[in-house]
Amino acid sequence: MRKMFLLALAIFIMCMLVGPAVAEKPYFFPYVNPYEATVMEVPAVYEAELPEKVPTKVFRVHPFPERKVPDVFWYDQGLECSLVYQKDEAPLIFIIAGTGARYNSPKMIHMQKAFYQAGYHVISISSPTYSSFIINASKSMVPGDLNDDAEDLYRVMKIALDKVKSKVKVTDFYLTGYSLGGIQSAYISLLDETEKQFNFKRVLLINPPANLYNSVSRLDQLLNDNIPGGIKNLNVWYQNLLESFSSLYAEMGYFDLSGDFIYKAYKRHPPREDFLASLVGLSFALSSADMMFTADVMRGGGYITPKNVKMNNSTSLTRYAMVGLRTAFTDYFHEYFYPYFHAKNPDLTEQELIDQLSLNHIEKYLRSSKKIGLLHNQDDIIMAPGEVDYLHGVFGNRAQIYPTGGHCGNMNHPDVVRFMVNFFDGQEG
Amino acid sequence: MTESIQVKMLLLMTVLSILLLSGCSTIPKNTADTQPPLRQFEDVVHTEQGAVEVSDPLEGFNRGVYRFNYYFDKFIFLPIVGVYTFIMPDYAEDRVSNFIDNIYEFSNFTNNLLQLKFKATGITLARFAINTTVGIAGLWDPATSMNIRRQPEDFGQTLGHYGVGNGPYLVLPVFGPSNLRDTAGLVVDSMAFTYVAKELESDWMEDNDIRLIFSALTAVDKRKRQPFRYHGTGSPFEYDLVRMLYTAQRKILVEN
Numbered sequence: 001m002r003k004m005f006l007l008a009l010a011i012f013i014m015c016m017l018v019g020p021a022v023a024e025k026p027y028f029f030p031y032v033n034p035y036e037a038t039v040m041e042v043p044a045v046y047e048a049e050l051p052e053k054v055p056t057k058v059f060r061v062h063p064f065p066e067r068k069v070p071d072v073f074w075y076d077q078g079l080e081c082s083l084v085y086q087k088d089e090a091p092l093i094f095i096i097a098g099t100g101a102r103y104n105s106p107k108m109i110h111m112q113k114a115f116y117q118a119g120y121h122v123i124s125i126s127s128p129t130y131s132s133f134i135i136n137a138s139k140s141m142v143p144g145d146l147n148d149d150a151e152d153l154y155r156v157m158k159i160a161l162d163k164v165k166s167k168v169k170v171t172d173f174y175l176t177g178y179s180l181g182g183i184q185s186a187y188i189s190l191l192d193e194t195e196k197q198f199n200f201k202r203v204l205l206i207n208p209p210a211n212l213y214n215s216v217s218r219l220d221q222l223l224n225d226n227i228p229g230g231i232k233n234l235n236v237w238y239q240n241l242l243e244s245f246s247s248l249y250a251e252m253g254y255f256d257l258s259g260d261f262i263y264k265a266y267k268r269h270p271p272r273e274d275f276l277a278s279l280v281g282l283s284f285a286l287s288s289a290d291m292m293f294t295a296d297v298m299r300g301g302g303y304i305t306p307k308n309v310k311m312n313n314s315t316s317l318t319r320y321a322m323v324g325l326r327t328a329f330t331d332y333f334h335e336y337f338y339p340y341f342h343a344k345n346p347d348l349t350e351q352e353l354i355d356q357l358s359l360n361h362i363e364k365y366l367r368s369s370k371k372i373g374l375l376h377n378q379d380d381i382i383m384a385p386g387e388v389d390y391l392h393g394v395f396g397n398r399a400q401i402y403p404t405g406g407h408c409g410n411m412n413h414p415d416v417v418r419f420m421v422n423f424f425d426g427q428e429g
Numbered sequence: 430m431t432e433s434i435q436v437k438m439l440l441l442m443t444v445l446s447i448l449l450l451s452g453c454s455t456i457p458k459n460t461a462d463t464q465p466p467l468r469q470f471e472d473v474v475h476t477e478q479g480a481v482e483v484s485d486p487l488e489g490f491n492r493g494v495y496r497f498n499y500y501f502d503k504f505i506f507l508p509i510v511g512v513y514t515f516i517m518p519d520y521a522e523d524r525v526s527n528f529i530d531n532i533y534e535f536s537n538f539t540n541n542l543l544q545l546k547f548k549a550t551g552i553t554l555a556r557f558a559i560n561t562t563v564g565i566a567g568l569w570d571p572a573t574s575m576n577i578r579r580q581p582e583d584f585g586q587t588l589g590h591y592g593v594g595n596g597p598y599l600v601l602p603v604f605g606p607s608n609l610r611d612t613a614g615l616v617v618d619s620m621a622f623t624y625v626a627k628e629l630e631s632d633w634m635e636d637n638d639i640r641l642i643f644s645a646l647t648a649v650d651k652r653k654r655q656p657f658r659y660h661g662t663g664s665p666f667e668y669d670l671v672r673m674l675y676t677a678q679r680k681i682l683v684e685n
Binding site for chain 2: 294
């Protein structure tokens with residue numbers, strides 16, 4: 001009886017001690033508007049604490065060493081990747097960047113630090129839509145096809161691992177990516193089921209689109225809906241923006257682009273939603289202009305650059321930039337991307353191709369493969385109505401959906417970082 | 430007193446530009462089977478002035494210098510900065526930065542005064558006084574901690590203030606993005622600084638070795654504080670974007 005009492009007391013005390021640590025505070029994110037969440041830097045109090053510097057080695061890979069790089073890309077010396085390494089034996093995680101982003105974009109650096117802190121080696125890979133990736137690592141040089149992109153990424157991952165093999169001791173392999181890198185991770189995981197080079201233990205898709213065409217249409221539309229008169233009036237919008245910056249300078253007495261300054265400015269003049277939406281659209285348009293130009297030049301031109309011309313380091317590219325900015329992603333799809341695949345397979349219709357570029361297309365695999373998880377936000381601006389719920393249904397209890405955060409806006413939030421790390425440690429749910 | 434290194438560099442650049450200009454074409458070379466693209470500029474673009482367009486008649490030359498700067502950075506400048514940051518403790522680097530900033534308050538002072546910005550001129554004077562005394566010869570910057578902020582102005586901004594336009598965009602060797610007006614401003618600021626230092630007969634400015642060390646240290650410190658890397662964005666349109674943003678930034682600075 002006495003023993004029972006002591007045991008009960010001990011359990012009670014343990015609960016008291018552990019209780020407060022286990023009970024998590026409910027998720028709170030300062031930006032309720034999804035455009036604010038997507039664009040604005042999160043104030044430091046809502047950011048996970050991460051190490052300032054992590055041991056990093058940058059290296060280059062050349063999956064197609066025979067390929068001749070056109071003179072206009074004279075500065076490109078190969079596809080840069082990075083390794084963040086632990087001293088001792090550790091699991092290794094590959095992270096894939098989002099549309100147009102490189103291996104060391106701010107979001108990638110944050111993930112590198114978070115996973116380093118959690119005890120992983122991290123190999124970071126630029127997006128297959130990033131210029132240098134198209135130049136060096138894309139087999140077809142027509143980015144956007146999920147199967148082809150997955151094969152290209154897989155090739156890069158194998159070479160990258162080979163390059164760092166002497167530096168790190170690896171136990172298991174893991175994989176993640178955000179945005180476009182998220183949906184690509186699903187396809188890489190599928191490829192790995194047959195290739196079996198990595199045998200990923202767990203794969204996390206962070207804010208992936210459900211259907212690529214739906215998402216790029218929405219991003220194209222942001223620009224047209226929110227810049228008065230559309231992209232052809234970009235300069236009017238831009239000059240107004242500069243004037244606002246100028247008056248902000250006059251008002252604040254100084255000017256810079258630090259997070260601190262932007263946050264102060266935000267407090268004084270909360271930006272209008274149409275402005276934030278146009279920023280998202282514009283940033284996407286800049287990435288896709290880079291992508292289209294690079295792909296076009298690599299394949300001999302004919303789309304936005306003339307066919308069979310020679311460009312070098314003094315060639316003016318301004319006109320191509322202007323055409324590129326005025327070429328929506330959906331234009332690229334209909335005028336360049338689909339014709340390329342149609343030529344290879346005359347029976348393929350546009351709608352079939354659109355349907356293929358999606359998570360729906362590999363739904364069976366996603367439903368049955370327990371190692372794949374999903375991290376998403378209910379208010380993600382790249383998702384069509386119902387798509388987040390659809391993914392939630394596919395992944396079931398392997399999905400973590402936050403109510404707010406926009407498109408990848410909450411990736412540095414302490415709760416989200418903790419979820420990511422716990423997911424790979426096998427403690428989620 | 431020798432001419433300042435900056436002035437020499439600029440003279441060299443002018444000569445180079447005259448030599449190189451003739452050889453640079455910015456139009457892609459056609460071959461026998463060149464064909465126009467599906468999306469032609471004339472069909473797609475109906476804007477009088479695009480946001481990315483900046484007057485750049487010397488573009489061929491500028492792109493050449495941009496490329497030169499990429500290599501100069503990669504093989505000379507950044508390795509030197511790397512050695513500097515490796516040898517120096519961070520704490521000492523910050524003291525150097527403050528010291529240099531304090532000396533160049535001279536340019537902020539003269540240019541605020543020339544633009545009749547008396548409040549900013551006074552603030553600059555107060556900063557110099559506080560940082561030189563309390564901040565021990567400018568090694569520390571207690572003024573900023575007191576919320577007495579720097580009032581940066583240069584002669585390019587002064588010219589702009591009085592209505593001088595940008596002139597053509599220029600990429601200067603080592604210095605990077607500029608335009609004709611701001612290049613003239615750079616020369617004038619540098620000459621004024623040298624002249625005053627000479628008039629004050631400050632001993633350390635008379636000594637060529639020390640002058641050289643000071644100039645070199647200024648250059649290394651400036652590069653260290655500038656995170657920009659040539660072709661670090663990976664965008665094939667980086668030259669255009671940098672040109673656009675430089676022009677925008679200067680416009681905002683001139684207006685304020």
